[in-house]
Amino acid sequence: MSQFEFENRVVDVVPGSLVFISPLTMHSIKNDSRNSNFILQFSPRLLLNTLSSMEEHCILVPSGILREKGSFLINSGTAMDNMIQELIENVPTILLPVPESEVQLAGYPCQQEIRLSAALLSLLSALLDSGLLRIENTELNTSHLAKMQMLLSRLIRHPEDKLTMEAAAALTNMSYSNFCRSFKSTIGYSYVDFCNVVRIHRAQELLLHSQMSVTEISELLNFGSIGYFNRIFKKHTGCTPLTYRSSRR
Template sequence: MKQIIREITPINNDDFFVLLNHPCAKFDFPTHYHYEYELNMVFNFHGKRIVGDSVENICSSDLVLIGPNTFHSWSGAPDFRTHCITIQFSPELFTNCFLHKNLFRPIKEMLDLSSKGISFPPEKNEKIVVLLLELTKKKGFDTVVDFLNLLYQLAISTNKQVLCSPNFTQDYYELKSRRIKIVYQYLQKNYGNKIAVADVAKLINMTESGFCHFFKKRTQKSFVDFLNDLRIGEAARMLLETTHTISEISYNCGFCNMSNFNRIFKKKKGCTPTQFRDENTHTVTIY
């Protein structure tokens, strides 16, 4: 199987959702997955869309809801007219007691189904497209109300289609492993500190060499590479959400020196931390 990348999104536990608005989108990110739900709206796009085992050619606009850990990608020829709006939100956003209320049942059923990807043809869901565009202009508490309304309108839409086949499964993903979950939770809490492989291996009662082999097999990445992804993801969030200096962010994300941080950041993001902050400050909004 071709390697599928786990994306670390710029969301933390205090955020409601993140909205990424790219007027001149470039679809150069490989097939990937992440822990969060994703609603993706693409205008003026000509190319291929992959969601799980669904592969479709898109020749205009596209609106898709993708569940946690379902791999996906868009690829096509660059076009300056292509506009992409992405909303990402954590599964923890809605507690069980909240979603089990009668009024929220349609949303719960939709989110459960999104593990297989759901397509909403934009030409048949014009009201939803308008709501999404309006959300990009809102600030403050109103965004939460409008976001919930957007989800509800998606949930009750009669013009939607499940993308993946009934037999599609996500067993590939490392978060299905209890031991990997333990490691991931530990890394999320301690990424800013010095982390030794031997100490992490002890968490799941494995030798260091055995752990490295197990981790690489389950995640398709070395432990160090996975940890760097997590740290760079958090650094990217801090670059957009805070006014901390780059050196402060580097230190807070567990990097021992600036040159190492800059080198790894550029390798992962394709640009320096300064360039990333300058280019994305006005395209990414965290609520």
């Protein structure tokens, strides 16, 4: 069994289940060593380039049981299972982690790209027909979505950097007020809360896998004071950094 964390909840996912992560949704995966995950990532631009009726501000989001439970078990031998198997057979296997310097565009031959796109669109159509997905309007167009994704990637890769909200808004070419409103409605967190979540995740890694003291971790991640670090850490994990470290070692 695997665990997926997204939208402020942890979902237990049994083998053979489908999880759908919407654009700009913060998520993480805790894998059982006996299982493997097939991850298929695609840009909203795929739908815009393929469907003339798809509007710039629209994205796909989970619906129905998939939204309620966070995952959906695909029964073996069903039409939906066959669609997924076709995708698995046609997508090249990539062993993770891949060094950032080696990440490249897929560069599929035209025939293979058509086959993959057709298989993916068939699966998305089936998910929409079954009520597991729906089309939702968002405040951001695809250009802003792409810039917001770049911002999130930067925040996640470098949680120790203190990037002000004004600087973040400038990076996305949005006004301060529009950025604040759009970030909250799209990501589900305020900008400050998102930065804190990312820093707490990094702090958890350092507490478990480094010899750094709690004070050193607090200073590295720019929490300002050990008291503030302890308070924010306990808010998100339910315990202090020292308790978290001692209970897991």
